[in-house]
Amino acid sequence: MAPRVVVMGLASDFGCQVQMTNIEDDLLDVLGLIDLSYWQLASSGHMPAEYDVAIIEGAVTTTEHVELLKRVRATAGVVMVIGACAVTGGIPAMAGQGDLEERYGCVYGADGAEVACGRVSPAPVKSVIDVDYEVPGCPMDTTEFLRVLSRALQGLANRVPEEPMCAICKTKENICFLDKGEICLGLFTRTGCGARCVTLGRPCTGCRGLAKDANVESAMKILAAKGFDVDEVAERLAVFNTLEEAFCR
Template sequence: MAAGDIAGHAAAVYGESTPAACGSLRAPAPVSAVIDVDFTVPCCPVDPFDFVRVLDAALYGSNRLAATSALCGECSRNEGGCLYARGQMCLGLVTRAGCGARCPALGRACNGCAGLSPDANVGAARAFAASRGHVPERFDEALQMFNAVALAAAGEE
């Protein structure tokens, strides 16, 4: 079910008796599509250090650039074995760096909560995941969780 299928989502939740209020719902959109946004704090949950960095930029005009590289570059699993080598699919190939790769460090695959890296090559990452035995559609579904709007903007829906 597509994110924009509000009627379908309401029917799945409420069945035949969809409340009238659901008729006025709009498709989800990022805050930046509704108002001008000067600063964003990536990741879910928000990293306290990133929050302080963004607050510093807002208060004092810091010009420190946000990370644009992919998460794999800062992943400690580079030393102990990539999660792909263990048969797990990980979105670190296309996720913005900056969180310290906490999830992979704990043996959990990156779910992309920091957002899509501006440097990401989604097509190559999808092909790599497929070469490691993962279904490309499953890769795309996982990527949609935190990146649906960024993927649409990049023409990668």
């Protein structure tokens, strides 16, 4: 029997679910392998009570999310998180820095705290429940999504590339942004997207999260020695990696 799959979104722009629709060429093949019971972006129905695989996009930002995730974990045999928001907390996590109450006030006015009742500091899914598979990136890469889904269907363990972006970037014969005097976060960022941004002419934004192999301390020293503003480097890193332990200030 094909595994019953549900796709749901927490706090995010649903960009990664849109990416799923962009698989067009292969989508029918993929749908042939699974029983897609619910897809938040594309379904009008309700989530079924039982399913085997939960694909989750977005960061956890409310107590409702927390409760939902606990139910999902109790129901699904396999939990896969997709996109930066779900994997590292991504951009939403930036909002959790500093005084949340004060921010609610800025956004919602005097009754902010009351209006925003039930909000929690934005966090990745793994901070609430165990996660089996991850597809990082903003948005996630469709090829990687298919690869990870394939591993999940085969029952193979999650495998996240540990090394920084630079190696694959070199294989594309890109000219290093650091040599051109521009900040690039490839030194810090886990590989797996084929250095797509740099190959298209933009520095790496670090959307895939921190590489386990990254030498953050040395990289910061090196960037400083090359004359880059390390505060600016840290600020750029914070866009997707606020909650990565190595940067927690």
